Amino acid sequence: MTDKAIRDVVLISTGMASEVIAAYLDRFSDLNVVGFTVDRAYMPEGEYLGKPVAPWDEVRTAFPPDQVRLMGPPTFARLNTFRRDRYREGKAMGYGFASFIHHAANVMTDDIGDHVIVLDGSVILPRTRIGNNVIIWCDTHVGHHCTIGDHTFMSSQVGIAGGSTVGEECFLGGQAGVTHGVKIGDRCAILNGANVVGDLGDDAVLVGPPATLKPYSSARVKRLL
Amino acid sequence: MTDKAIRDVVLISTGMASEVIAAYLDRFSDLNVVGFTVDRAYMPEGEYLGKPVAPWDEVRTAFPPDQVRLMGPPTFARLNTFRRDRYREGKAMGYGFASFIHHAANVMTDDIGDHVIVLDGSVILPRTRIGNNVIIWCDTHVGHHCTIGDHTFMSSQVGIAGGSTVGEECFLGGQAGVTHGVKIGDRCAILNGANVVGDLGDDAVLVGPPATLKPYSSARVKRLL
Amino acid sequence: MTDKAIRDVVLISTGMASEVIAAYLDRFSDLNVVGFTVDRAYMPEGEYLGKPVAPWDEVRTAFPPDQVRLMGPPTFARLNTFRRDRYREGKAMGYGFASFIHHAANVMTDDIGDHVIVLDGSVILPRTRIGNNVIIWCDTHVGHHCTIGDHTFMSSQVGIAGGSTVGEECFLGGQAGVTHGVKIGDRCAILNGANVVGDLGDDAVLVGPPATLKPYSSARVKRLL
Numbered sequence: 166m167t168d169k170a171i172r173d174v175v176l177i178s179t180g181m182a183s184e185v186i187a188a189y190l191d192r193f194s195d196l197n198v199v200g201f202t203v204d205r206a207y208m209p210e211g212e213y214l215g216k217p218v219a220p221w222d223e224v225r226t227a228f229p230p231d232q233v234r235l236m237g238p239p240t241f242a243r244l245n246t247f248r249r250d251r252y253r254e255g256k257a258m259g260y261g262f263a264s265f266i267h268h269a270a271n272v273m274t275d276d277i278g279d280h281v282i283v284l285d286g287s288v289i290l291p292r293t294r295i296g297n298n299v300i301i302w303c304d305t306h307v308g309h310h311c312t313i314g315d316h317t318f319m320s321s322q323v324g325i326a327g328g329s330t331v332g333e334e335c336f337l338g339g340q341a342g343v344t345h346g347v348k349i350g351d352r353c354a355i356l357n358g359a360n361v362v363g364d365l366g367d368d369a370v371l372v373g374p375p376a377t378l379k380p381y382s383s384a385r386v387k388r389l390l
Numbered sequence: 391m392t393d394k395a396i397r398d399v400v401l402i403s404t405g406m407a408s409e410v411i412a413a414y415l416d417r418f419s420d421l422n423v424v425g426f427t428v429d430r431a432y433m434p435e436g437e438y439l440g441k442p443v444a445p446w447d448e449v450r451t452a453f454p455p456d457q458v459r460l461m462g463p464p465t466f467a468r469l470n471t472f473r474r475d476r477y478r479e480g481k482a483m484g485y486g487f488a489s490f491i492h493h494a495a496n497v498m499t500d501d502i503g504d505h506v507i508v509l510d511g512s513v514i515l516p517r518t519r520i521g522n523n524v525i526i527w528c529d530t531h532v533g534h535h536c537t538i539g540d541h542t543f544m545s546s547q548v549g550i551a552g553g554s555t556v557g558e559e560c561f562l563g564g565q566a567g568v569t570h571g572v573k574i575g576d577r578c579a580i581l582n583g584a585n586v587v588g589d590l591g592d593d594a595v596l597v598g599p600p601a602t603l604k605p606y607s608s609a610r611v612k613r614l615l
Numbered sequence: 616m617t618d619k620a621i622r623d624v625v626l627i628s629t630g631m632a633s634e635v636i637a638a639y640l641d642r643f644s645d646l647n648v649v650g651f652t653v654d655r656a657y658m659p660e661g662e663y664l665g666k667p668v669a670p671w672d673e674v675r676t677a678f679p680p681d682q683v684r685l686m687g688p689p690t691f692a693r694l695n696t697f698r699r700d701r702y703r704e705g706k707a708m709g710y711g712f713a714s715f716i717h718h719a720a721n722v723m724t725d726d727i728g729d730h731v732i733v734l735d736g737s738v739i740l741p742r743t744r745i746g747n748n749v750i751i752w753c754d755t756h757v758g759h760h761c762t763i764g765d766h767t768f769m770s771s772q773v774g775i776a777g778g779s780t781v782g783e784e785c786f787l788g789g790q791a792g793v794t795h796g797v798k799i800g801d802r803c804a805i806l807n808g809a810n811v812v813g814d815l816g817d818d819a820v821l822v823g824p825p826a827t828l829k830p831y832s833s834a835r836v837k838r839l840l
Contacts, residue, residue: 410723546738547772598812602824603815604820604822612693
């Protein structure tokens, strides 16, 4: 049995985002979520979403690597290092990882790594390289001739213009933007709405422009809207 | 005849946005727009878009509640209070209200109120509650485990991250963003491009960050683009 | 043979964006890219993407106007003047220009000019006029009752609210926004993330709000994300 023939999947983590991915897989893929795995400290009482949960240190016994593939955790927790480590540990235990590209995403490159999730509405243009263990949430745009490094997480409505490079283990928050031809280092945290207009070194934190809270009630703008 | 079996719809208002919704219903739904209704002061001469128009104070005579359902007005005028009042008045007159979820929207929750409009490209993730009389325009993202209050209007390309709450009668302008886990009160006006990064009380007005007009002609940037 | 029956297309320019459009046409249209044309100074050695390339000053010999239509260049280079000039020169040589509306764009107006490209996820609402030689990249929203002038280029995730006018030869960068009812002149450069909230005269340059680079490493935000 080849790896890709394994349709049974165990999701790493029982957090809220795992529930989202479980719903996506159930509605939009031919993968079957057969269980979950979490750190022993976070084990729920009984099942999660009606499926068995195994502690990570016993996952091989509960869900052998020749019977299931892993996915997740679908989270940027600890700036993607948790996700990176689980991916490496899972591979070391002999697991394959499944990918999920939503049918309403438009992925125009074949240069896609292992264990990649792309949700609906996202577009990835030609000549772009997506690394391993990358998550791209909804309605995100990755332009042409870009490179997205391993373990990077892109939220919804992010826009990366053509010819740009994003390093490994980066987080891009919702509506973040990257102009064309820039280079972003590893482990950067580009928060919601931040617009990258020039190169960024490793470990940068970029915060979006603040909105202004007006010192009057919305009753005042009723007629202007 | 059950309420949901009524496919004939009367749109409230003859404004520009009503024309948009009429076009959506015509192309993408099995609802039939059979007429319009407006305040007597705004009655057009003759028909509107080739359909009869009744003044609101005579709508029951022209379009009896056992024959049609209402929709609209698809506008945030007067910070959604006009829309809220029409909804309540219509219900009091015995009308049902129709909903329209575009087939190219991805609504992954069943916890949706009465009279909800969601246009194409919008995504609503699991475990989210959408109230009554909510309008969500195009390409808007509502994350998981969110709550959107009654009578709220979300424009296009709005992004709400997971676990956030938006109150009742709020307006979110185009490209507005809300980070995860925040709570927004009632009647807030969050204008175009404003990014909400913390809790907001009732009646807040939040304005997006200003762009900068450069003191030179675009002829100067021709070579840089 | 009528103009629209010509399915063979020659793309102007051998730049990166031409490769993108060639890929779109190949996957999503019934047009056949049979070659490319560039200024003689930029002629490649041999073919481009496996297709012949003709210098622009000999394009009529290599690809006669009764056998092919032209498209492109799909670029805003020199603030769209290069594209505008090629379009005029091509028309003067007797060429027709092909349009491409992606099937996953939702164009709800018939008032569309000649040689228009609209990529996937973009929405154009009713009663809007799109001029000639306009390019609209992915996931861009053009509201109702708008006018978009000839030769204008809109990048991805741009949002134009209802009732607004954009002049000729404008460039709107990714995630740029235009509020409702404003008027933008000709040759404006509205860069990434800039939000237009009032009228703009001709030749304006508008720059989006800057993000803030924090003076600490992303290691510090690991626990906050």
